[in-house]
Amino acid sequence: MTRRLLQAMAGAAQGGAETFFVRLAAGLQRSGETQLALIRRHAERARQLRAAGVEVAEAAFGGVFDRATRRTFQRTIAEWRPTHVLTWMSRATQLCPQGNFVHLARLGGYYDLKYYRRCDHLVANTRSIAAYAVERGWPPDKVHYLPNFVPDLHGAAPLARAALDTPEDAPLALALGRLHPNKGFDLLLEALAATRDVHLWLAGEGPQRGLLERRAAELGLAGRVRFLGWRDDVAALLASADLLVSSSRHEPLGNVVIEAWSAGVPVVATASDGPAALIEPEETGLVVPIAAAPLAEAIERLVRDGCLRSRLAEAGRRAFAAQFTEAAVVAAYRGLLDKVAA
Numbered sequence: 001m002t003r004r005l006l007q008a009m010a011g012a013a014q015g016g017a018e019t020f021f022v023r024l025a026a027g028l029q030r031s032g033e034t035q036l037a038l039i040r041r042h043a044e045r046a047r048q049l050r051a052a053g054v055e056v057a058e059a060a061f062g063g064v065f066d067r068a069t070r071r072t073f074q075r076t077i078a079e080w081r082p083t084h085v086l087t088w089m090s091r092a093t094q095l096c097p098q099g100n101f102v103h104l105a106r107l108g109g110y111y112d113l114k115y116y117r118r119c120d121h122l123v124a125n126t127r128s129i130a131a132y133a134v135e136r137g138w139p140p141d142k143v144h145y146l147p148n149f150v151p152d153l154h155g156a157a158p159l160a161r162a163a164l165d166t167p168e169d170a171p172l173a174l175a176l177g178r179l180h181p182n183k184g185f186d187l188l189l190e191a192l193a194a195t196r197d198v199h200l201w202l203a204g205e206g207p208q209r210g211l212l213e214r215r216a217a218e219l220g221l222a223g224r225v226r227f228l229g230w231r232d233d234v235a236a237l238l239a240s241a242d243l244l245v246s247s248s249r250h251e252p253l254g255n256v257v258i259e260a261w262s263a264g265v266p267v268v269a270t271a272s273d274g275p276a277a278l279i280e281p282e283e284t285g286l287v288v289p290i291a292a293a294p295l296a297e298a299i300e301r302l303v304r305d306g307c308l309r310s311r312l313a314e315a316g317r318r319a320f321a322a323q324f325t326e327a328a329v330v331a332a333y334r335g336l337l338d339k340v341a342a
Helices: 016-031 043-051 067-080 089-095 127-135 185-193 209-218 234-240 255-263 273-278 292-304 306-323 326-341
Strands: 004-009 034-040 055-059 084-088 102-107 121-124 143-145 172-176 199-203 225-229 243-246 267-270 286-288
Touching: 004 016, 004 067, 004 089, 016 034, 016 043, 016 255, 016 326, 034 043, 034 067, 043 055, 055 067, 067 089, 084 089, 084 326, 102 326, 121 127, 121 326, 127 143, 127 273, 172 185, 172 234, 172 255, 185 199, 185 209, 185 292, 199 234, 209 225, 234 255, 243 255, 243 292, 255 267, 255 273, 255 306, 267 273, 267 292, 286 292, 292 306
Parallel strands: 004 034, 004 084, 034 055, 084 102, 102 121, 121 143, 172 199, 172 243, 199 225, 243 267, 267 286
Antiparallel strands: none
16 A cells, blocks of 8 residues: 655744754655645745645644644545654644544654654654653653754855855854744853854844844944844855854754754854754864853854864764765655554
8 A cells, every 4th residue: 555644734934843844745755755734824834845746735723622623634634545644743733633544743842742642653853852752651662763854055155244244254153043032042142242253143033032132232242243034045144154053041952953064064052952962072063051151162162263163064064964864864754654554
């Protein structure tokens, strides 16, 4: 019987999980999978999926009491007859009906597992999240670690720094992510203020933007920080930067670390769960405590030591090539789908 994979995502407008959902669906489509994506109504996400050849259905995904989405989900499964359903995060998992298919749910964080009781298997994108599920009673043979992948971003053309009012000869750090307290961008601004002349491009949007802009002004950083909003040119941003900084207080994975490795850009990261698990300290990046002072010291060390930057960048590229390419991760997902069907 031909495998038919339905993926369901009730995602936000932007976010790391949402980006990887599209990326994985497109990669599986290129590998020859037959699949349907059931998503919360989102014109751009639907356009991207269809451009990759993925069939798309849409629903409101309004919440646990959203009966219309439950009916849409049930009707879609009845008509499309998947052999496997992969739900992303809690809402889509809760709303998924039971049926004659293997139900896998992807965990991208330390979610409340009461919403996953009816699943057959869990897919965790870090080893620590997989361990979390096992510690809470899931059988080890039902929990699977499969990492994210990122495109190969190496070799992109850099942006003209002048276009973002940044001196050509200034050390330039890049940070990417939602402007949320978990990302620790307030710590990054404090660290930046303790450096001599490092500039920062901060790409992202979120509820803390106004607060962070005011804090940058208070620290005297108005001339050294550029708030870029959401960007689609991550490869060009990375090609323009001397280093990437991940300053998160809480970070289950740290996708930006893998993106920097892909682009051949050295990384400084705070020791939140994901980056601390990914990075081999002093080999594939610098890892520091979650505080402004050690973060500043590591940034200064990296911008002043070109040999260290080169060594970390080369090791990061090797780590990316070994574990986090599309070919490797898509093959692992297809292998898991084969395994759970058997």
